[in-house]
Amino acid sequence: MRIPDRVVRFLFKPIVFAASLGPLAWIVWAALTGNLSPNPLSDITNETGVWTLRFLCITLAITPLRIITGWNAAIRFRRMTGLFAFFYGTLHFLIYAIADRFAGLDFTNGMFTLATARNLAASVGEDIYKRPFITVGFTAWCTMLPLAFTSTAGMIRRLGGRRWNLLHRLVYLTATLGVVHYYWLVKADVRRPVTYGIVVGVLLAVRVVRAWQRSGTPSMAAARRAPAP
Amino acid sequence: MLIKPASDIRSSEITPRALYLNRREFIRATTGTAMAVAAGAIGGEAMLKAAPPAAHGRKLENIKKSPFSADEKPNTWDHITTYNNYYEFGTDKDSPAMLSRSFKTEPWSVVVDGECNKKATWNLEDILKGQTLEDRIYRHRCVEAWSMVIPWVGFPLADFIKKCEPTGKAKYVEFTTLYDPKQMPGVRQPVLRWPYVEGLRLDEAMHPLTILTVGLYGEVVPPQNGAPLRLAVPWKYGFKHIKSIVKIKFTEKQPLNTWQESAPQEYGFYSNVNPTVDHPRWSQATERRIGEFLRRKTLMFNGYGDQVASMYAGMDLKKNY
Numbered sequence: 303m304r305i306p307d308r309v310v311r312f313l314f315k316p317i318v319f320a321a322s323l324g325p326l327a328w329i330v331w332a333a334l335t336g337n338l339s340p341n342p343l344s345d346i347t348n349e350t351g352v353w354t355l356r357f358l359c360i361t362l363a364i365t366p367l368r369i370i371t372g373w374n375a376a377i378r379f380r381r382m383t384g385l386f387a388f389f390y391g392t393l394h395f396l397i398y399a400i401a402d403r404f405a406g407l408d409f410t411n412g413m414f415t416l417a418t419a420r421n422l423a424a425s426v427g428e429d430i431y432k433r434p435f436i437t438v439g440f441t442a443w444c445t446m447l448p449l450a451f452t453s454t455a456g457m458i459r460r461l462g463g464r465r466w467n468l469l470h471r472l473v474y475l476t477a478t479l480g481v482v483h484y485y486w487l488v489k490a491d492v493r494r495p496v497t498y499g500i501v502v503g504v505l506l507a508v509r510v511v512r513a514w515q516r517s518g519t520p521s522m523a524a525a526r527r528a529p530a531p
Numbered sequence: 532m533l534i535k536p537a538s539d540i541r542s543s544e545i546t547p548r549a550l551y552l553n554r555r556e557f558i559r560a561t562t563g564t565a566m567a568v569a570a571g572a573i574g575g576e577a578m579l580k581a582a583p584p585a586a587h588g589r590k591l592e593n594i595k596k597s598p599f600s601a602d603e604k605p606n607t608w609d610h611i612t613t614y615n616n617y618y619e620f621g622t623d624k625d626s627p628a629m630l631s632r633s634f635k636t637e638p639w640s641v642v643v644d645g646e647c648n649k650k651a652t653w654n655l656e657d658i659l660k661g662q663t664l665e666d667r668i669y670r671h672r673c674v675e676a677w678s679m680v681i682p683w684v685g686f687p688l689a690d691f692i693k694k695c696e697p698t699g700k701a702k703y704v705e706f707t708t709l710y711d712p713k714q715m716p717g718v719r720q721p722v723l724r725w726p727y728v729e730g731l732r733l734d735e736a737m738h739p740l741t742i743l744t745v746g747l748y749g750e751v752v753p754p755q756n757g758a759p760l761r762l763a764v765p766w767k768y769g770f771k772h773i774k775s776i777v778k779i780k781f782t783e784k785q786p787l788n789t790w791q792e793s794a795p796q797e798y799g800f801y802s803n804v805n806p807t808v809d810h811p812r813w814s815q816a817t818e819r820r821i822g823e824f825l826r827r828k829t830l831m832f833n834g835y836g837d838q839v840a841s842m843y844a845g846m847d848l849k850k851n852y
Contacts, residue, residue: 337580433813
């Protein structure tokens with residue numbers, strides 16, 4: 303499939319970008335029109351969390367998509383979907399900090415004071431330390447930080463393709479921790495987190511199988527290692 | 532002359548072409564499946580849409596006010612009838628509102644069994660015959676750290692228990708929810724073990740705050756809130772408030788309630804609201820009152836300590852959570 307570079311850059315990319323903002327627009331619209339449940343903060347927290355996981359799945363699905371369809375231009379969308387995973391993950395974390403932690407603080411000296419900022423940091427820190435599912439979720443978000451930071455062309459050049467690729471395998475950990483975070487959060491109905499677990503599992507298994515396939519194929523390297531007669 | 536290096540790869544080590552192609556096929560098949568499942572998971576969940584509140588039902592008559600009512604502003608009908616944990620109708624908060632609309636509550640009967648003199652099957656009308664109904668505005672605290680104020684209509688469970696004449700052996704009361712896969716889509720999934728079971732110690736069941744609920748806001752209680760007969764024990768977490776009761780059994784041994792069976796390290800038998808005993812996965816110190824932004828401090832026994840604390844004197848409430 304040959305699609306001209308200009309079409310990808312000026313048509314496809316803006317479309318994917320706008321579509322990726324869709325979930326946020328949808329949440330905001332639902333909140334403004336009263337289409338959230340009576341516990342809207344919980345809905346917004348859950349929705350942004352689930353969309354983080356969805357964008358991670360989409361990002362991880364790009365390599366398999368290339369394998370199946372041979373459409374290598376798909377890789378040109380990977381940075382964008384990965385950054386959207388980071389975007390929704392960051393929203394998720396901020397909303398949790400506000401709705402779950404900030405809203406539970408004591409405001410003895412007023413709401414917007416230095417003491418409030420300190421208490422909020424302490425409250426978030428304590429929660430991350432105390433509750434395994436928060437620890438895992440926060441760790442998952444942290445693993446996205448270096449990936450977002452090194453997502454620019456300049457950083458790829460500076461790191462070199464090989465090292466950059468190695469670093470960005472961290473996303474396998476992000477997705478796995480994301481699923482564990484979701485699984486530990488639900489009370490009894492684990493069907494959704496298990497579905498995400500299967501999706502992430504298969505997407506990662508593709509990488510394992512591919513590595514196995516490559517190692518099983520007689521490579522040029524092996525041929526080069528052949529002793530001279 | 533062409534000098535060809537001798538290969539150190541034995542022909543047996545070279546992957547046969549057929550097998551090599553199989554791997555390709557395998558990768559294609561697995562990735563194809565992954566994409567399909569991913570698409571399903573990504574598109575399959577419910578879109579954000581507020582559930583419609585319950586239709587208004589028949590007005591209940593001759594309701595007495597009660598000194599046990601909380602002096603707090605109740606949540607709205609919409610809040611109370613669209614935000615429900617009733618897993619028999621699905622595990623999302625809005626599923627009960629959407630999936631219980633055609634739930635049949637007439638006729639309704641309740642089996643009374645176990646350690647009592649009057650084992651019988653009661654029609655709901657007979658249970659209510661001559662029974663004064665009361666408005667009971669109760670604080671309702673869910674184990675998930677949200678709360679509401681709910682204007683129930685009901686009557687003391689003690690009134691009914693007396694009619695059943697429990698024997699000296701009766702130490703506990705076990706309640707069972709209807710199990711009807713035809714009407715309750717949630718029970719087709721083994722999320723919990725069905726039917727749902729809850730229990731109280733006999734003194735808890737006889738406590739004047741403990742009521743059997745038949746109404747909400749002066750009307751017949753809607754299906755998503757446990758029609759036609761549900762329990763309210765306001766100093767305990769919401770899951771103790773068993774819904775759509777079809778059986779009441781007096782027992783000598785402590786009943787195994789469904790959530791305790793499902794996750795014993797997280798949910799106990801007593802399940803008294805207690806801000807000092809955290810759920811292993813989240814804090815119980817604060818709660819979000821539905822409709823409010825700032826979280827409230829959770830009160831010991833949900834603020835009913837003056838009436839109920841004496842029942843637990845000398846008990847280790849950290850162990851008996």
